Every structure is written in structure tokens, then in C-alpha cells.
Amino acid sequence: MxxxxxxxxxxxxxxxxxxxxxxxxxxxxxxxxxxxxxxxxxxxxxxxxxxxxxxxxxxxxxxxxxxxxxxxxxxxxNIDFPKHNHSxxxxxxxxxxxxxxxxxxxxxxxxxxxxxxxxxxxxxxxxxxxxxxxxxxxxxxxxxxxxxxxxxxxxxxxxxxxxxxxxxxxxxxxxxxxxxxxxxxxxxxxxxxGEVGALSGACKIIKESLAKDIQIKLKEAGVCIIPIPKELRKEKYLSIKVCQQYNYKEYEENLVLLDCGHAKLMAPYFPLELLRNVPGFEKARFSDPLSGGVTNSxxxxxxxxxxxxxxxxxxxxxxxxxxxxxxxxxxxxxxxxxxxxxxxxxxxxxxxxxxxxxxxxxxxxxxxxxxxxxxxxxxxxxxxxxxxxxxxxxxxxxxxxxxxxxxxxxxxxxxxxxxxxx
CATH class of the missing domain: 3.50.50.60 (FAD/NAD(P)-binding domain)
Known part of the structure; x- marks a missing residue:
């Protein structure tokens, strides 16, 4: 053998x-x-x-x-989210x-x-x-x-x-x-x-730390898209993502969440002090990576x-x-x-x-x-x-x-x- x-x-x-x-x-x-x-x-x-x-x-x-x-x-x-179908x-x-x-x-x-x-x-x-x-x-x-x-x-x-x-x-x-x-x-x-490597393309948020209406939407639809106020947007940072299939303006202008058990935030990281200023995210807490407000793998x-x-x-x-x-x-x-x-x-x-x-x-x-x-x-x-x-x-x-x-x-x-x- x-x-x-x-x-x-x-x-x-x-x-x-x-x-x-x-x-x-x-x-x-x-x-x-x-x-x-x-x-x-x-x-x-x-x-x-x-x-x-x-x-x-x-x-x-x-x-x-x-x-x-x-x-x-x-x-x-069979759910759809920006630029992705039948997921x-x-x-x-x-x-x-x-x-x-x-x-x-x-x-x-x-x-x-x-x-x-x-x-x-x-x-x-x-x-x-x-x-x-x-x-x-x-x-x-x-x-x-x-x-x-x-x-x-x-x-x-x-x-x-x-x-x-x-x-x-x-x-x-x-x-x-x-x-x-x-x-x-x-x-x-x-x-x-020209820099080496790429950051993992998403991070996880504990669902229970989000507003109830967001939790319900994730459970029912599997996806929840929330506009980011212009003053809180982190533009031109998606090019560092390993997952370039998500490098679109929809992911710069919105918080795209998917229900994978935890709430999967389709961004490599997002500063916690900014994230908590988005309605519904006032008590948001990262599950993985634990330092998801600063960086990713x-x-x-x-x-x-x-x-x-x-x-x-x-x-x-x-x-x-x-x-x-x-x-x-x-x-x-x-x-x-x-x-x-x-x-x-x-x-x-x-x-x-x-x-x-x-x-x-x-x-x-x-x-x-x-x-x-x-x-x-x-x-x-x-x-x-x-x-x-x-x-x-x-x-x-x-x-x-x-x-x-x-x-x-x-x-x-x-x-x-x-x-x-x-």
C-alpha cells in the first residue's frame, strides 16, 4: 500500500x-x-x-x-450579495x-x-x-x-x-x-x-453584539448590507485583500455582512472606534481576528x-x-x-x-x-x-x-x- x-x-x-x-x-x-x-x-x-x-x-x-x-x-x-450569485x-x-x-x-x-x-x-x-x-x-x-x-x-x-x-x-x-x-x-x-502578501479578506463579528434588527435580517436572509456614513468610510484599502473578487465600491460604501454562524464582515479589518459609530454596531465585538479593528492575517x-x-x-x-x-x-x-x-x-x-x-x-x-x-x-x-x-x-x-x-x-x-x- x-x-x-x-x-x-x-x-x-x-x-x-x-x-x-x-x-x-x-x-x-x-x-x-x-x-x-x-x-x-x-x-x-x-x-x-x-x-x-x-x-x-x-x-x-x-x-x-x-x-x-x-x-x-x-x-x-442560493443567496446573492454584491457581485456574487447563488452562494x-x-x-x-x-x-x-x-x-x-x-x-x-x-x-x-x-x-x-x-x-x-x-x-x-x-x-x-x-x-x-x-x-x-x-x-x-x-x-x-x-x-x-x-x-x-x-x-x-x-x-x-x-x-x-x-x-x-x-x-x-x-x-x-x-x-x-x-x-x-x-x-x-x-x-x-x-x-x-508593490508590497508583499495580502491580508485575509474578511473578519468575524459576534452576532449577539449587533443590534437585534441586524441579527434578525442575518438569520432570515443570510445577508445584511448597511450603508457606511461617508465620514466613516475607509476608501482605497480593499486592494490589500487576498480576495480581490470583493474589491468593489459596494464593499467600500457598505458594511456587507454574511451569516456563517458568526457575522462575516467582508472587509480585511475595520477600526473599532469607527465601526461602533455605525448605527446597529454600537456594541460590536470582533470574534476573529481578535484584533480585527487593526489588522488581519x-x-x-x-x-x-x-x-x-x-x-x-x-x-x-x-x-x-x-x-x-x-x-x-x-x-x-x-x-x-x-x-x-x-x-x-x-x-x-x-x-x-x-x-x-x-x-x-x-x-x-x-x-x-x-x-x-x-x-x-x-x-x-x-x-x-x-x-x-x-x-x-x-x-x-x-x-x-x-x-x-x-x-x-x-x-x-x-x-x-x-x-x-x-
């Missing part, structure tokens, strides 16, 4: 572990904190815009476990337990509160990874989904200081990249102003070049997914790339031919398109998501974005990908 070691327990790592196990691997997942999902613990948005197409492609291809789990744990479905919002308060139960049921070994400290390489392959506690993880193939955020020094250098966010670096230590430890040259995302600091199989260039038995695979932003993007990485990792372990998802599908074109641009001069000034920015526009131009389930099914079948991940 092929031994697979996944490092990083976010959505990408969980998807990679699930698919590796389904493909016949003996899987261990190493996560530096005491919970799975990483930034997915404070995310919550799926199926918006092109992400709907991707979720349905994954189901048609046989990777339905995490998609169905998310769909079954949504507080709201679903999962409950960030309960989703981690559901995912952990699934991985346990599948027989995936979970190792928490540990990091890959050193990587031992022989030739072009990783032999083992030495962990923080001195133990060793030996495997045939390795998957790096350690993300691109984490480390107090990084948030201080490229942001406004440690935001005390869900990543909890002061408690568990900063993120350690397996790819970097293997000698791979990583690259960083660049903001419009800094992302896009650690990506690698990879091929269309999501194999890291330079190490034969190392794969990647999520933001590690190249400025791909979002839970849907993480699940899609994690699934392919997990599938191909086992294939390499079995010495079988790897799979590239055809470009006739949104997932395949997304992986190809982002990878090509990121290898071009200045390509790291872009971020990629199926829900907006240049990737979503490209998918629409290629006529790959659709919500027609029959059409998605036909496309998957035509490319020979029907049930490939089953």
Missing part, C-alpha cells in the same frame, strides 16, 4: 487526505494546530459564481464527500467536527499539534520528514498544503502586526513549509502597490511552481494544493486542487501515469490558466479564484461557467472524467 503523508490540515489537506485514502493510500495528515480546516474555520462561503460549477464538476468526477458534507451543513443556500454559507461553528468525523471514519491517521521541522532528501525524492517532537514520518509520497500564511514576524513585517487570528501562531508556532525545507524556491504574491507568502498534475517542480514525490499551489484563493479552490494532488500522489506511489484534468472543465482550465500566468513575468501580481478576478472572467470567456447540472454532467462524461475520483 502506498504511504502518503499530508502536511497541513486546511481544506486542501483534508481533500488530499480523503482522495489519497479513496485511491488506496495509507494516509497520515499532520496539522500544526489542534483543529482542521485552517482559514476554513472562519470562511464559510461556497458555490458563489464559478465555484458552483466547480463543486458540481467534483461531484460528477466522484469527489463528492466534502462537497456533500458542506452542502449538508449550510445555514443559507451557500456553511456554519463555521460546527463544520470542523463534521470534517474530522469523516476523516476518522475513512481511517486517516490525524496527528495534531506538530509540524514538519526538517526534510530528508535522497536524490530527487523526499525520504522522511522529522517533526517538532523528534518523531519521523516516512512515506512514499508527500503532499504540501501548509498554506501561505502564518508566523508573527510575517504579519508584523507585511501587515499591521499579529491579529491573534484563527491560525494561532503564538500558541502553536508559525507555519513551516515542507517545500521550502526540501530546498524548493518559493515565491510570494505582490499587491498592487497576512497571506500569499509561500507558493511553489508546479505542473498540471500539481507535482512540485524539483521533487519527484512531492505534490501541493491550495494556496501553496499558486495564489489560488478559497475553500473550493483548495478542495479541487487537494483532490487532484491526493489522486496523483497515489498514482506516483503505484508508478502509474498521472492525471491532468482536461481544460474543457472549469477545474482543469483554472489549474492550467493560473499556472501559466504565475510563470510569466509579473504573474505573481495576480490572485486566482473561481468566484471572481481574472480567473472567473476567463472561465466566462471560455464558456466554462454554468449552473446547468445537465450540461456539467455532459461535459464531465465527454472528457472521460466521470467517476474518476470514485
Amino acid at each position: 502506498v504511504k502518503v503523508a499530508v502536511f497541513g490540515g486546511g481544506w486542501a489537506g483534508c481533500a488530499a487526505a480523503v482522495q489519497s485514502k479513496k485511491s488506496g493510500g495509507d494516509v497520515i495528515l499532520v496539522e500544526r494546530t489542534d483543529m482542521l480546516l485552517g482559514t476554513g474555520l472562519v470562511g464559510g462561503i461556497v458555490r458563489n459564481n464559478g465555484r458552483y460549477t466547480v463543486f458540481e464538476e467534483l461531484k460528477e468526477m466522484g469527489a463528492k464527500e466534502l462537497v456533500d458534507l458542506i452542502d449538508n451543513n449550510c445555514l443559507h443556500k 451557500s454559507l456553511y456554519d463555521v461553528r460546527t463544520i470542523e467536527g463534521e470534517v474530522r468525523s469523516l476523516l476518522n471514519k475513512l481511517g486517516i491517521k490525524l496527528l495534531f499539534s506538530n509540524r514538519g521541522k526538517e526534510v530528508v532528501i535522497k536524490g530527487e525524492k523526499i525520504i522522511k520528514v522529522i517533526l517538532d517532537d523528534g518523531s519521523e514520518v516516512e512515506a512514499d509520497v508527500f503532499i504540501d498544503t501548509t498554506g501561505s500564511a502564518g508566523g508573527i514576524d510575517n504579519c508584523t513585517r507585511y501587515g499591521n502586526g499579529c491579529a491573534m487570528c484563527i491560525l494561532r501562531c503564538p500558541t502553536f508556532g508559525g507555519r513551516i513549509s515542507i517545500s521550502e525545507k526540501a530546498g524548493i524556491n518559493e515565491y510570494q504574491g505582490i499587491r498592487e502597490n 497576512v497571506r500569499l507568502l509561500s507558493s511553489v511552481h508546479r505542473n498540471g498534475y500539481l507535482q512540485v517542480e524539483g521533487v519527484d514525490n512531492l505534490f501541493c494544493a491550495g494556496e501553496k499551489a499558486g495564489l489560488l484563493i478559497g475553500h473550493t479552490e483548495a478542495i479541487a486542487t487537494g483532490t487532484l494532488a491526493g489522486f496523483n500522489a497515489v498514482r506516483v506511489g503505484k508508478k502509474e501515469k498521472m492525471l491532468a484534468i482536461p481544460r474543457q472543465l472549469a477545474i482543469g482550465e483554472g489549474i492550467h490558466f493560473s499556472g501559466k500566468i504565475l510563470k510569466s513575468q509579473g504573474g505573481n501580481k495576480n490572485t486566482f479564484t473561481f468566484s471572481g478576478s481574472i480567473l472567473f472572467q476567463h472561465l466566462k470567456e471560455q464558456d466554462l461557467y454554468t449552473t446547468d447540472l445537465d450540461e456539467i454532467g455532459k461535459r464531465v462524461k465527454k472528457t472521460g472524467m466521470k467517476g474518476i475520483f470514485s
Whole structure:
């Protein structure tokens, strides 16, 4: 049986572990904190815009476990908010337990509160990874989904200081990249102003700290949009967001709230003294990050070049997914790339031919398109998501974005990908 070691327990790592196990691997997942999902613990948005197409492609291809789990744990479905349609919002308060139960049921070994400290390489392959506690993880193939955020020094250098966010670096230590430890040259995302990295695009407010009418609107509609008085607006700061699909004037002129269990404020941060001057927010309190009035976690600091199989260039038995695979932003993007990485990792372990998802599908074109641009001069000034920015526009131009389930099914079948991940 092929031994697979996944490092990083976010959505990408969980998807990679699930698919590796389904493909016949003996899987261990190493996560530096005491919970799975990483930034997915404070995310919550799926199926918006092109992400709907991707979720349905994954189901048609046989990777339905995490998609169905998310769909079954949504507080709201088919809601619209500025520039985003047919969205679903999962409950960030309960989703981690559901995912952990699934991985346990599948027989995936979970190792928490540990990091890959050193990587031992022989030739072009990783032999083992030495962990923080001195133990060793030996495997045939390795998957790096350690993300691109984490480390107090990084948030201080490229942001406004440690935001005390869900990543909890002061408690568990900063993120350690397996790819970097293997000698791979990583690259960083660049903001419009030339600065390095990008801030997480939203923060959470405790719903009960908001006015009753706002709480009721969120519960009933899933979304609440409140105009910001002109004198309180923070203009021209949305370009620092990792989620450029929300960089529109609607998000500068309004407080856009989504009900993901907590109230998700679609802004990287908002000064508390200003926020509490907006009617209904007089007692508002941030849930995550705790310093959401000042800053947020800094992302896009650690990506690698990879091929269309999501194999890291330079190490034969190392794969990647999520933001590690190249400025791909979002839970849907993480699940899609994690699934392919997990599938191909086992294939390499079995010495079988790897799979590239055809470009006739949104997932395949997304992986190809982002990878090509990121290898071009200045390509790291872009971020990629199926829900907006240049990737979503490209998918629409290629006529790959659709919500027609029959059409998605036909496309998957035509490319020979029907049930490939089953």
C-alpha cells in the first residue's frame, strides 16, 4: 500500500487526505494546530459564481464527500450579495467536527499539534520528514498544503502586526513549509502597490453584539448590507485583500455582512472606534481576528511552481494544493486542487501515469490558466479564484461557467472524467 503523508490540515489537506485514502493510500495528515480546516474555520462561503460549477464538476468526477458534507451543513443556500450569485454559507461553528468525523471514519491517521521541522532528501525524492517532537514520518509520497500564511514576524513585517487570528501562531508556532525545507524556491504574491502578501479578506463579528434588527435580517436572509456614513468610510484599502473578487465600491460604501454562524464582515479589518459609530454596531465585538479593528492575517507568502498534475517542480514525490499551489484563493479552490494532488500522489506511489484534468472543465482550465500566468513575468501580481478576478472572467470567456447540472454532467462524461475520483 502506498504511504502518503499530508502536511497541513486546511481544506486542501483534508481533500488530499480523503482522495489519497479513496485511491488506496495509507494516509497520515499532520496539522500544526489542534483543529482542521485552517482559514476554513472562519470562511464559510461556497458555490458563489464559478465555484458552483466547480463543486458540481467534483461531484460528477466522484469527489463528492466534502462537497456533500458542506452542502449538508449550510445555514443559507442560493443567496446573492454584491457581485456574487447563488452562494451557500456553511456554519463555521460546527463544520470542523463534521470534517474530522469523516476523516476518522475513512481511517486517516490525524496527528495534531506538530509540524514538519526538517526534510530528508535522497536524490530527487523526499525520504522522511522529522517533526517538532523528534518523531519521523516516512512515506512514499508527500503532499504540501501548509498554506501561505502564518508566523508573527510575517504579519508584523507585511501587515499591521499579529491579529491573534484563527491560525494561532503564538500558541502553536508559525507555519513551516515542507517545500521550502526540501530546498524548493518559493515565491510570494505582490499587491498592487508593490508590497508583499495580502491580508485575509474578511473578519468575524459576534452576532449577539449587533443590534437585534441586524441579527434578525442575518438569520432570515443570510445577508445584511448597511450603508457606511461617508465620514466613516475607509476608501482605497480593499486592494490589500487576498480576495480581490470583493474589491468593489459596494464593499467600500457598505458594511456587507454574511451569516456563517458568526457575522462575516467582508472587509480585511475595520477600526473599532469607527465601526461602533455605525448605527446597529454600537456594541460590536470582533470574534476573529481578535484584533480585527487593526489588522488581519497576512497571506500569499509561500507558493511553489508546479505542473498540471500539481507535482512540485524539483521533487519527484512531492505534490501541493491550495494556496501553496499558486495564489489560488478559497475553500473550493483548495478542495479541487487537494483532490487532484491526493489522486496523483497515489498514482506516483503505484508508478502509474498521472492525471491532468482536461481544460474543457472549469477545474482543469483554472489549474492550467493560473499556472501559466504565475510563470510569466509579473504573474505573481495576480490572485486566482473561481468566484471572481481574472480567473472567473476567463472561465466566462471560455464558456466554462454554468449552473446547468445537465450540461456539467455532459461535459464531465465527454472528457472521460466521470467517476474518476470514485
